[in-house]
Every structure is written in structure tokens, then in C-alpha cells.
Amino acid sequence: MKHPVEPFRIKVVEPISLPDREERERILRESHYNLFKIPSEKVFIDLLTDSGTGALSQEQWSSMMVADESYAGPRSWYKLKEAIYEFSGFEDPIPVHQGRAAEKIIASLFLYEGAKVVSNTLFDTTRANFESYGAQVYDIPIPEAKTLDDTHPFKGNIDLKELEDLLRQKDISLVIMVMTNNTGGGQPVDLDNLIQAYEICKRYNTPLIIDACRISENSYFVKRRNPKYSDWSIKDIVRESFKHCDGAFMSAKKDGLSNMGGFLAFKDPDKTLRAKELLILWEGFIHYGGLSGRDMESFAVGLLESLDERYLEYRAGQVEYLTYALKEAGWDVMLPPGGHAAYIEVSKTLSHIPREQFPAHSLAVEIYREGAIRTVEIGSLMFKDRAKFEFVRFAIPRRMYTKSHLDYVIDTLRKIYERKEDLKGYRITYEPPFLRHFLADLEPIN
Numbered sequence: 001m002k003h004p005v006e007p008f009r010i011k012v013v014e015p016i017s018l019p020d021r022e023e024r025e026r027i028l029r030e031s032h033y034n035l036f037k038i039p040s041e042k043v044f045i046d047l048l049t050d051s052g053t054g055a056l057s058q059e060q061w062s063s064m065m066v067a068d069e070s071y072a073g074p075r076s077w078y079k080l081k082e083a084i085y086e087f088s089g090f091e092d093p094i095p096v097h098q099g100r101a102a103e104k105i106i107a108s109l110f111l112y113e114g115a116k117v118v119s120n121t122l123f124d125t126t127r128a129n130f131e132s133y134g135a136q137v138y139d140i141p142i143p144e145a146k147t148l149d150d151t152h153p154f155k156g157n158i159d160l161k162e163l164e165d166l167l168r169q170k171d172i173s174l175v176i177m178v179m180t181n182n183t184g185g186g187q188p189v190d191l192d193n194l195i196q197a198y199e200i201c202k203r204y205n206t207p208l209i210i211d212a213c214r215i216s217e218n219s220y221f222v223k224r225r226n227p228k229y230s231d232w233s234i235k236d237i238v239r240e241s242f243k244h245c246d247g248a249f250m251s252a253k254k255d256g257l258s259n260m261g262g263f264l265a266f267k268d269p270d271k272t273l274r275a276k277e278l279l280i281l282w283e284g285f286i287h288y289g290g291l292s293g294r295d296m297e298s299f300a301v302g303l304l305e306s307l308d309e310r311y312l313e314y315r316a317g318q319v320e321y322l323t324y325a326l327k328e329a330g331w332d333v334m335l336p337p338g339g340h341a342a343y344i345e346v347s348k349t350l351s352h353i354p355r356e357q358f359p360a361h362s363l364a365v366e367i368y369r370e371g372a373i374r375t376v377e378i379g380s381l382m383f384k385d386r387a388k389f390e391f392v393r394f395a396i397p398r399r400m401y402t403k404s405h406l407d408y409v410i411d412t413l414r415k416i417y418e419r420k421e422d423l424k425g426y427r428i429t430y431e432p433p434f435l436r437h438f439l440a441d442l443e444p445i446n
């Protein structure tokens with residue numbers, strides 16, 4: 001597997017360093033074996049998340065110098081509004097500081113105690129926001145999504161039959177299509193699947209909202225994997241996707257290629273107005289929604305840069321390179337490679353560690369111990385008994401790491417594979433009431 005050539009060169013550098021083994025052990029102890037609590041300066045390669053962590057382009061940096069920081073009507077907002085229109089076709093978008101601010105507004109507008117939501121698989125913050133409003137969530141990905149090595153091209157698809165059954169039998173308040181499906185392995189949703197899901201929703205008068213934070217990456221896969229769209233531009237696929245929904249929200253920290261930001265938009269003017277009322281209460285005025293003018297500039301430029309096919313080809317190529325190299329090193333991986341991360345599944349390889357002792361978290365800790373590389377567990381620690389897989393996710397920040405960085409990660413995982421039987425389970429010593437993985441304390445079981 002070849003690593004793609006980067007379609008850019010590096011102009012600004014940020015030093016990174018590798019703490020020695022003793023220090024790494026001490027840091028793990030002091031962080032209570034929770035990788036979220038490790039200072040980033042003590043991380044050599046940071047693959048914790050692709051959210052807000054990527055490198056900015058020279059056009060983004062230069063746009064920030066001319067940002068307008070006015071409270072009402074700043075130039076930077078009109079530029080962002082125009083970019084969101086060009087990207088999505090939404091004429092009256094609402095800025096938010098990041099995705100979960102939009103999730104809270106959506107929850108407040110559509111949900112109540114006992115409400116029911118259906119999705120191809122909700123992301124953890126979306127689920128937590130919805131559940132905090134008393135909603136019950138049904139994740140219904142297609143059956144192929146539940147296997148590791150089925151190479152179905154669109155494992156992010158929603159199960160259309162189950163969707164129709166649920167809409168017929170239950171009073172569903174909302175359907176959310178997550179594109180790509182982060183929790184299920186960064187897998188794309190076919191545009192045709194979205195079109196059919198929206199047709200079904202319209203029949204039952206149920207609103208469909210797109211979680212669009214990785215819609216450019218999703219559209220790249222639609223172009224590559226569905227021959228019907230092979231001649232379409234990425235922009236046309238993105239814009240077509242937004243035609244088949246009642247609204248959308250997007251964390252700009254992903255395909256907005258920005259460090260901060262997001263938007264929320266509805267086709268219904270009444271919903272838009274009510275969302276604006278809540279925005280002022282929680283986020284700020286409708287012309288900045290928790291963002292500085294600089295954030296809005298960077299977002300406006302980054303959003304349109306994410307449509308560049310050469311960039312998307314390189315990005316998908318990096319994920320593919322890492323995924324197949326980890327497989328070659330012996331690990332079970334989610335196939336086909338998805339959009340923003342490689343995923344190792346450890347249920348078989350670390351079968352000596354029971355689920356209650358968090359086998360994927362054990363590997364994530366070991367990866368830090370061996371190589372000062374930070375990844376994240378997406379398994380029983382994050383999702384309790386709802387976890388379908390025991391994943392370690394290697395999320396690749398955008399335009400940031402080179403082939404040698406990824407080769408260092410691969411070598412580290414090769415070494416760990418050779419002594420995988422030595423890995424031990426963990427127990428929780430403190431957990432918060434929701435989203436426990438962010439703040440939990442753990443200790444190894446000896």
C-alpha cells in the first residue's frame with residue numbers, strides 16, 4: 001500500500017518530542033490512565049481526534065488578519081454565510097461555536113421526555129444531548145455495518161426497512177443521518193440511501209436532519225464507490241445531499257477544516273426563527289453564535305477548501321495506508337477504510353481481557369506507554385453495554401502528519417502485537433453520570 005503524496009508543502013512547523021519511558025509511565029499514573037487527561041506536550045503523535053486539530057492553509061491564516069470582530073453584522077459573518085450557502089444551499093444558516101451547541105438547540109426544538117429518535121448511529125455527544133432531554137435513541141445501521149470485514153462500500157447506510165417499520169409502529173420525533181458515521185468506523189452513507197430515507201420520512205411526516213460534519217469526505221466516497229455519481233463534482237454531491245433533508249448541523253472542526261465553529265440550518269423558516277431565539281440565549285448573537293470573527297473567516301475559507309478532490313484523495317489515502325498497515329501488523333481492522341480514522345477491533349486479539357475490563361482502552365493505554373501516541377477507545381468504556389465493537393480509533397488530523405509519522409505509529413503497533421498477551425484490563429475508580437470516558441479515572445487490574 002503506497003502513501004499518497006501530500007498536495008501541499010509545509011511552511012510553519014511545530015516541534016514535538018518523545019518523553020522517555022519512565023516519564024510516560026508517570027504521566028499515565030498521574031492521568032489516572034485516562035488519555036484525555038494527558039497534557040498534549042507529553043504526546044508525540046496525537047491521534048485522539050480529527051476534531052479541530054488540523055493544520056490551516058495560508059488562505060485561512062491570511063483571512064484571519066482581516067476579520068471583523070463587530071458584535072452585529074460583521075463582514076466576517078456575511079462571508080461565512082455566503083460560504084455556507086455555496087457549500088450547502090442553505091440560505092439562512094445559524095452559526096454555533098461547535099457541533100454540540102447545535103445538538104442542544106435541536107434537542108430543545110424537537111425532543112421531550114419519552115421522545116424517540118432514529119439514526120444510522122448517533123455520535124456520543126449527540127446521543128448524550130438527546131438523552132438529557134429524555135429521548136430514547138434507536139441506532140439502525142445496515143447489518144453489514146455490524147461486521148468488521150464485510151467490504152460493503154457504504155457501511156454508514158441506514159437500514160431502510162427497519163426505518164420504515166419504526167416510523168410505522170412508533171411515534172418518531174426525528175431521524176438523524178450521520179455522514180460519515182464516526183461511531184461505526186468513519187463509514188460513508190450512500191447518497192441513494194439518504195434519498196430513500198428522506199422519501200420514507202416524508203411519507204410519515206417525520207423530519208430528517210443531517211449531521212454533516214464530515215459531508216465532504218462522505219461525498220468523496222459517494223463519487224468513488226457509486227458509479228452513478230462518478231462524473232459529479234464533490235461540490236455537486238454535497239449540495240445534492242443537502243436537498244434531501246429538513247435541516248442539518250455541522251461541526252466545522254471536521255470538514256470545515258477549522259479549529260472551531262459550526263452551523264445549524266433548517267428549511268422551515270419558523271424552526272429557523274425559534275433556533276435563533278435559543279442561540280441568543282445560549283451561544284450569542286445570530287451573527288457570530290459563540291465564534292470570533294477570526295473563527296468565522298477560517299471556517300468560511302476551510303469549508304470550501306474541503307471540497308478539493310485532490311485533498312480528499314490524499315486524506316482518504318492516508319486512512320487507507322494506515323488501516324492496511326495495521327492489518328498487516330496482525331490487528332483486526334474495520335474494512336473498508338473509512339474517511340477520517342483507522343479503527344482496530346480487539347475483541348479477538350485481546351480475548352483474555354473481558355469487556356467489563358475495557359480491552360480497547362487497555363490497548364490505547366499501551367500505545368501511549370510504548371510510543372507516546374494518543375488514540376481513543378470507542379467501545380465499552382465509551383458506550384457501556386451498548387458497544388457493538390471494542391475499537392481503538394486512530395483519528396488523523398487534517399493536513400498535519402506525514403508518512404514517517406504514520407510509519408512510527410505502525411512500528412509501535414507491530415511491537416505491541418508481539419506481546420499482546422501481556423496487556424491487562426482496567427477498572428473504573430471514578431465516573432461522571434454521562435459521557436464518562438472524558439472524565440473517568442481508571443486503574444490497571446493486576
Ligand SMILES: Cc1ncc(COP(=O)(O)O)c(C=O)c1O
Nearest residue numbers: 051098099100123125182251253
Ligand atoms: C459525527 C459527529 N457528530 C457531532 C460531533 C460533535 O461536534 P463537536 O465536537 O464540534 O461538538 C462530532 C465530534 O466529533 C462527530 O464526530
